[in-house]
Amino acid sequence: MDVCPVDCFHEGPNFLAIDPDECIDCTLCVAECPVSAIYAEDDVPASQQVYIQLNAELSKRWPSITASKPPLPDHADWAEVSDKLPHLQRD
Secondary structure, rough: OOOOOOOEEEEEOOOEEEOOOOOOOHHHHHHHHHOOOOOOHHOOOOOOOHHHHHHHHHHHHHHHHHEEEOOOOHHHHHHHHOHHHHHHEEE
8 A cells, every 4th residue: 555656545444445536547556456456457267357346335434544555464375265256345
């Protein structure tokens, strides 16, 4: 989040959302993601397209986050989970 020049990250209980209306596609955050879960807009894989609308929805509900936090201790375990949507906490 420290690298984002427009503060478009929003933090939920167990997910970060990127506000697509605020994001300027600078891609500075792509290299910073410890599990390679962020893509440039034109590079979002077909299997991840559902997250574009989800980010738009959740970023409007969750508070902005402007300072980096260390990755969660189990972040590497979650990188291997292919279907995370059932685990998403929206509130």
